[in-house]
Amino acid sequence: MSAILEIHDVDKHFDISGSFLDQLQLSKGKITRKRTVVKAVNNVTLDIQPGETLSIVGESGCGKSTLARTVMGLYKPNKGTISYRGDRIDHLNSVKMLPYRTKMQMVFQDPYASLNPRMNVRQILEEPVRFHNPDLSRSEIKARVSEVMLQVGVDPVWASNYPHEFSGGQRQRISIARALVVDPEFIAADEPIAALDVSIQAQILNLLMDAQEQRGLTYLFISHDLSVVEHISTRVAVMYLGCICELATAKELFSNPKHPYTQALLSAIPRLGGKIGGHVRLSGDVPTPINLPSGCAFSGRCPHVNERCMQEIPAQLKLESGSVVACHGIEEGRI
Amino acid sequence: METLIDIKNLRVDFALRSGTVRAVRDVSLSINKGERLGIVGESGAGKSVLGFSIINLISKPGKITDGEIIFKGHDISKYSYDQMRKIRGNRISMIFQDPMMTLNPVLTIGTQMMETVLAHMDVSKKEAEKICLEKLTKVYIPSPEKRLSQYPHEFSGGMRQRIVIAISLLTSPNLIIADEPTTALDVTIQAEIMDLLLELCKTENMGLILITHDLAVVSEVTQRIAVLYAGKVVELGLSEQIINNPQHPYTQGLIQALPQMAGGKKRLNQIPGMMPSLLDMPKGCPFEPRCTICIERCKQEIPILKELESGTQVACFMRNGANKR
Ligand SMILES: Nc1ncnc2c1ncn2[C@@H]1O[C@H](COP(=O)(O)OP(=O)(O)OP(=O)(O)O)[C@@H](O)[C@H]1O
Numbered sequence: 001m002s003a004i005l006e007i008h009d010v011d012k013h014f015d016i017s018g019s020f021l022d023q024l025q026l027s028k029g030k031i032t033r034k035r036t037v038v039k040a041v042n043n044v045t046l047d048i049q050p051g052e053t054l055s056i057v058g059e060s061g062c063g064k065s066t067l068a069r070t071v072m073g074l075y076k077p078n079k080g081t082i083s084y085r086g087d088r089i090d091h092l093n094s095v096k097m098l099p100y101r102t103k104m105q106m107v108f109q110d111p112y113a114s115l116n117p118r119m120n121v122r123q124i125l126e127e128p129v130r131f132h133n134p135d136l137s138r139s140e141i142k143a144r145v146s147e148v149m150l151q152v153g154v155d156p157v158w159a160s161n162y163p164h165e166f167s168g169g170q171r172q173r174i175s176i177a178r179a180l181v182v183d184p185e186f187i188a189a190d191e192p193i194a195a196l197d198v199s200i201q202a203q204i205l206n207l208l209m210d211a212q213e214q215r216g217l218t219y220l221f222i223s224h225d226l227s228v229v230e231h232i233s234t235r236v237a238v239m240y241l242g243c244i245c246e247l248a249t250a251k252e253l254f255s256n257p258k259h260p261y262t263q264a265l266l267s268a269i270p271r272l273g274g275k276i277g278g279h280v281r282l283s284g285d286v287p288t289p290i291n292l293p294s295g296c297a298f299s300g301r302c303p304h305v306n307e308r309c310m311q312e313i314p315a316q317l318k319l320e321s322g323s324v325v326a327c328h329g330i331e332e333g334r335i
Numbered sequence: 336m337e338t339l340i341d342i343k344n345l346r347v348d349f350a351l352r353s354g355t356v357r358a359v360r361d362v363s364l365s366i367n368k369g370e371r372l373g374i375v376g377e378s379g380a381g382k383s384v385l386g387f388s389i390i391n392l393i394s395k396p397g398k399i400t401d402g403e404i405i406f407k408g409h410d411i412s413k414y415s416y417d418q419m420r421k422i423r424g425n426r427i428s429m430i431f432q433d434p435m436m437t438l439n440p441v442l443t444i445g446t447q448m449m450e451t452v453l454a455h456m457d458v459s460k461k462e463a464e465k466i467c468l469e470k471l472t473k474v475y476i477p478s479p480e481k482r483l484s485q486y487p488h489e490f491s492g493g494m495r496q497r498i499v500i501a502i503s504l505l506t507s508p509n510l511i512i513a514d515e516p517t518t519a520l521d522v523t524i525q526a527e528i529m530d531l532l533l534e535l536c537k538t539e540n541m542g543l544i545l546i547t548h549d550l551a552v553v554s555e556v557t558q559r560i561a562v563l564y565a566g567k568v569v570e571l572g573l574s575e576q577i578i579n580n581p582q583h584p585y586t587q588g589l590i591q592a593l594p595q596m597a598g599g600k601k602r603l604n605q606i607p608g609m610m611p612s613l614l615d616m617p618k619g620c621p622f623e624p625r626c627t628i629c630i631e632r633c634k635q636e637i638p639i640l641k642e643l644e645s646g647t648q649v650a651c652f653m654r655n656g657a658n659k660r
Pocket residue numbers: 164165166167168169170195197349351356358376377378379380381382383384385394395396397432613
């Protein structure tokens with residue numbers, strides 16, 4: 001089967017040095033120009049198969065949203081290519097990108113910022129339908145919108161209300177409705193259930209899984225809730241400091257985590273009735289994407305670190321189980 | 336045990352064109368010094384509005400229409416904006432669900448943090464900056480000194496959330512109301528932040544109201560849990576009891592909806608139906624339209640909280656013995 005989406009060797013960096021004058025620094029009697037760059041995504045290669053749910057997990061700030069936004073064409077990658085069903089989309093201008101906008105939708109992480117405060121819910125949901133299906137009649141559009149509102153559990157009587165009149169979770173459901181309403185093939189969902197109580201979370205996840213089954217939808221799913229990730233994912237990619245450190249099927253990853261970071265991450269999953277503080281504590285400095293370590297991204301905090309880890313970036317290693325891991329320790333058989 | 340804050344029969348209304356939305360309905364809760372109370376419940380149940388009402392920051396047209404909030408012997412629900420300003424962000428801090436409610440998008444985070452410190456504490460600029468860097472380090476923001484000159488939109492979702500937490504800690508408050516403080520954080524940082532809050536409760540005797548959807552987190556961190564549904568407390572008790580032995584059918588449904596409870600099935604257990612619109616509430620129990628064990632009485636009368644033998648209080652005719660003859 002050929003991939004629906006191929007991400008090849010992608011970098012996304014942000015220059016945060018400010019204006020030209022801010023960049024000038026006086027050092028040793030000389031004026032030098034200094035740039036500060038956040039290396040949010042580095043050398044990411046990933047393919048997403050049609051009909052699967054590929055989840056990305058990892059530390060806050062490790063570049064998950066940036067990767068999703070780059071995939072969606074909202075950021076231009078500094079390096080590498082992104083292809084949708086074999087066609088390169090990373091260098092398209094907004095007009096050429098239009099046909100892909102119907103097929104690819106994104107649910108943004110921040111439901112507060114992503115809804116236009118001057119539009120009521122009906123306008124928010126009707127606009128994309130009208131835009132992408134100019135030949136639908138008014139009543140067809142209305143019917144489509146009401147249907148989706150019911151599916152995500154937003155009572156259609158609220159249609160004339162504005163975003164600020166809703167609770168966090170209600171807004172999040174409206175953003176999900178907005179992605180589903182245009183009937184896409186691919187959805188990048190960035191923390192789509194973070195603000196939802198578990199019963200509505202269950203309702204939304206069931207809805208996403210049903211839609212996947214019926215229409216063969218493909219998801220790129222970002223979530224910090226690892227029990228949800230375990231439940232719905234086909235495969236899981238673990239990111240650390242902009243790099244993918246492990247990629248495996250959900251079953252393999254949760255039953256047999258390989259990378260030391262994955263192991264630390266899984267140990268911190270809160271448990272019903274558990275006690276706080278039982279997790280693997282990562283010692284060492286919290287890493288910064290501004291000064292990337294020269295070797296393995298995790299080397300500063302890894303309990304198994306050695307000289308080589310600090311010098312050399314580990315290559316992606318394919319294991320017998322089919323998992324992919326980037327770790328010198330595993331390659332050398334030390335871990 | 337010394338009471339830190341005592342909320343009595345609190346009622347909050349939003350007068351809208353389409354009618355009055357009663358978002359908080361006669362809620363009574365009290366928290367002791369150093370105590371950690373969790374608030375869970377359906378999205379839209381009124382958890383955030385309850386939090387806002389404590390610090391008198393309900394968005395218009397919301398208003399406290401009844402009840403009292405006693406903090407250090409004073410009913411702060413009647414305080415003026417200026418009186419409240421001295422308490423808010425100083426003695427009582429709120430970590431908002433929406434980080435951008437705390438953060439001003441056009442100011443760097445350094446400017447914003449310094450402002451808070453200088454407004455509430457008598458320190459020099461240098462000392463203030465030191466406090467800011469110290470708190471940012473506490474919430475695991477890497478290279479904090481480089482980050483002070485950045486604007487909120489230049490941070491990831493979770494970093495913004497951590498900055499907001501750092502701001503709430505700047506003045507060492509007596510009570511923190513944390514509204515979904517860790518939804519955007521990965522589990523390792525979440526565990527560290529919860530550790531930090533827990534430690535502050537223990538060492539500084541700080542009270543914590545933790546509003547969250549994450550039942551596992553709330554069970555690990557808090558001592559008592561209040562379950563809110565359609566503006567009412569429907570169950571209140573020790574966290575361990577609420578999680579292991581839930582009484583109200585809504586609480587039971589909530590716990591059953593966790594992925595761990597799907598028992599190997601792909602489909603998760605969801606509670607059928609949705610929470611009634613606050614504009615159009617049923618006459619009896621607000622959960623009755625979705626309840627599988629309801630009786631005729633539930634349609635007619637609103638159940639009130641009653642204490643069971645286990646110490647848990649529950650508002651349900653089928654559970655609190657009111658129905659037994
Ligand atoms: N400014 C407002 N105008 C009108 N209604 C409002 C306003 N703010 C909140 N509400 C209503 O009050 C109710 C309670 O909202 P609140 O934000 O407290 O919910 P919540 O329990 O925090 O939910 P969530 O878990 O989704 O954040 C909601 O039904 C909401 O629609």
